[in-house]
Amino acid sequence: MEIQSENSKEILYPHVSVDCVLLGIDGEQLCVLLTERKDAGTGKTEYKLPGSLIYETEDLDEAACRILNETTGLKRVLLKQFRSFGSPQRTANKEDVLWLENASKLKIGRIVTVAYLALCKVRKIKISEKYGAAQWTPIASLPRLPFDHQEIIAEAVKEIRIWLDREPAIVFDFLPPLFTAFQLRRTYEIIYNKSMDVRNFHKKMNSLGYVVPTEETEQGMPHRSARYYRFDKKEYNKIRAKLNTI
Amino acid sequence: MEIQSENSKEILYPHVSVDCVLLGIDGEQLCVLLTERKDAGTGKTEYKLPGSLIYETEDLDEAACRILNETTGLKRVLLKQFRSFGSPQRTANKEDVLWLENASKLKIGRIVTVAYLALCKVRKIKISEKYGAAQWTPIASLPRLPFDHQEIIAEAVKEIRIWLDREPAIVFDFLPPLFTAFQLRRTYEIIYNKSMDVRNFHKKMNSLGYVVPTEETEQGMPHRSARYYRFDKKEYNKIRAKLNTI
DNA sequence: CCAAAAGTGTTGGCCCTACACCCATGG
DNA sequence: CCATGGGTGTAGGGCCAACACTTTTGG
Numbered sequence: 001m002e003i004q005s006e007n008s009k010e011i012l013y014p015h016v017s018v019d020c021v022l023l024g025i026d027g028e029q030l031c032v033l034l035t036e037r038k039d040a041g042t043g044k045t046e047y048k049l050p051g052s053l054i055y056e057t058e059d060l061d062e063a064a065c066r067i068l069n070e071t072t073g074l075k076r077v078l079l080k081q082f083r084s085f086g087s088p089q090r091t092a093n094k095e096d097v098l099w100l101e102n103a104s105k106l107k108i109g110r111i112v113t114v115a116y117l118a119l120c121k122v123r124k125i126k127i128s129e130k131y132g133a134a135q136w137t138p139i140a141s142l143p144r145l146p147f148d149h150q151e152i153i154a155e156a157v158k159e160i161r162i163w164l165d166r167e168p169a170i171v172f173d174f175l176p177p178l179f180t181a182f183q184l185r186r187t188y189e190i191i192y193n194k195s196m197d198v199r200n201f202h203k204k205m206n207s208l209g210y211v212v213p214t215e216e217t218e219q220g221m222p223h224r225s226a227r228y229y230r231f232d233k234k235e236y237n238k239i240r241a242k243l244n245t246i
Numbered sequence: 247m248e249i250q251s252e253n254s255k256e257i258l259y260p261h262v263s264v265d266c267v268l269l270g271i272d273g274e275q276l277c278v279l280l281t282e283r284k285d286a287g288t289g290k291t292e293y294k295l296p297g298s299l300i301y302e303t304e305d306l307d308e309a310a311c312r313i314l315n316e317t318t319g320l321k322r323v324l325l326k327q328f329r330s331f332g333s334p335q336r337t338a339n340k341e342d343v344l345w346l347e348n349a350s351k352l353k354i355g356r357i358v359t360v361a362y363l364a365l366c367k368v369r370k371i372k373i374s375e376k377y378g379a380a381q382w383t384p385i386a387s388l389p390r391l392p393f394d395h396q397e398i399i400a401e402a403v404k405e406i407r408i409w410l411d412r413e414p415a416i417v418f419d420f421l422p423p424l425f426t427a428f429q430l431r432r433t434y435e436i437i438y439n440k441s442m443d444v445r446n447f448h449k450k451m452n453s454l455g456y457v458v459p460t461e462e463t464e465q466g467m468p469h470r471s472a473r474y475y476r477f478d479k480k481e482y483n484k485i486r487a488k489l490n491t492i
Numbered sequence: 493c494c495a496a497a498a499g500t501g502t503t504g505g506c507c508c509t510a511c512a513c514c515c516a517t518g519g
Numbered sequence: 520c521c522a523t524g525g526g527t528g529t530a531g532g533g534c535c536a537a538c539a540c541t542t543t544t545g546g
Contacts, residue, residue, distance in 0.1 A: 015261035016332065016358045056356065060332040084330045084360045086262065086306035110302065112262045112358065114330050162412070182525080199527065200509065207507095223523040224516035428498080445500065446536065453534095469496045470543035 019051035265297035
């Protein structure tokens with residue numbers, strides 16, 4: 001991905017946007033990061049997916065990284081393009097269009113949006129003020145959202161399971177560097193929405209090779225302290241590389 | 247998908263296009279359907295993926311169906327959106343842009359394209375003349391292609407395996423209604439690019455439940471005649487439905 | 493009767509599932 | 520000492536991979 005000059009970045013391309021679905025786990029729930037927008041008429045606070053029109057000279061992946069960075073302050077997060085949405089009905093709601101026209105200072109007709117997906121540690125998000133405050137919201141209790149953001153989120157939730165099947169390493173994006181077996185298991189349980197057998201989970205986890213036990217343990221629990229594990233990325237990549245040569 | 251009036255169909259949206267990668271198996275090779283385009287300058291025949299700008303009031307899936315129909319005469323083929331391509335470099339080649347401007351009568355700047363994938367029986371394609379003649383070309387020996395069509399095809403080939411893993415029924419889109427075990431096995435071998443054990447393949451095929459033997463056999467072979475099998479879509483959907491309720 | 497491809501069974505390994513008890517810690 | 524969650528082993532079943540011979544047919 002190349003660095004763009006500030007100049008070329010100033011021209012928006014008002015036909016294509018990028019929206020980012022950032023998923024995270026907060027306690028017991030799968031959450032999505034929403035940013036605030038002020039309603040043009042009522043001034044009421046509403047929420048939307050972090051997203052923006054793309055710039056004239058910007059690649060889609062670049063735009064997604066930029067949005068992520070502007071919204072969360074994060075860089076180097078693995079973003080995956082997962083689907084484009086282009087129904088002419090997307091801009092059927094006049095309030096949504098009006099809001100976007102105010103925000104972009106451009107006449108908006110139809111917009112095709114390219115949706116990206118990323119997994120995050122809920123704690124890591126720093127609130128950037130460029131697009132207003134960001135907020136983690138449980139998937140199960142979303143507010144009314146503009147455009148087809150509801151549908152985009154629903155598709156994203158379906159997509160993470162498929163993605164996780166092919167790239168198991170991404171679960172660790174949900175977790176801190178040191179995590180307990182319980183945390184990892186609970187993460188899987190929340191994503192796949194089913195409970196898992198504790199013993200089988202331990203066996204599987206230990207057989208993987210890239211989830212390695214540390215000597216550290218959780219402190220101050222009212223019961224036996226849990227061991228911390230860490231994700232060994234080098235080992236993971238070694239195993240991954242073998243797969244690709246088939 | 248709704249029917250559009252002819253009127254609204256006449257206005258093109260010169261910022262987003264849809265390209266279709268139709269894959270088929272011709273004898274021993276994986277092939278892609280390309281359409282002809284005349285080079286504006288030299289008048290030389292060149293090839294490209296079937297594709298077009300979208301119309302103002304057309305959904306992306308609709309556009310993909312339209313293109314498929316205009317190119318091949320086929321309807322009701324399962325098309326899957328698999329990725330969008332939006333590098334500003336896509337329109338770096340001036341010849342490509344010039345050709346598109348002539349074809350569309352519109353000023354072309356940047357274009358984001360949404361790529362679709364479908365599997366076809368090579369025999370079934372009727373040549374439609376709206377976009378020029380269509381031609382099956384082996385993936386292994388593609389000519390020079392405009393824009394980033396080469397990259398799109400490469401991604402499509404990666405994508406079918408993933409798709410096939412999740413939706414086994416799509417192999418039958420490659421095959422005639424009656425097919426031999428050999429044909430089905432060879433289809434898998436070509437797609438996954440590895441050979442398979444004959445006995446294990448038969449066992450697996452027979453255990454599936456939705457590949458059912460018929461009483462008909464291949465005739466006129468200089469050896470024992472092979473049984474024809476058929477795909478039982480009802481049975482497949484029954485099994486599929488069970489999966490989704492988990 | 494020969495060449496060429498169709499069709500068929502068995503075995504062993506691996507992985508997944510189901511299932512119950514003891515261990516360490518804090519209060 | 521008790522309540523709470525952490526951590527462990529084993530047995531059975533299903534699925535996959537490896538492997539060789541007999542059958543049918545046309546020429």
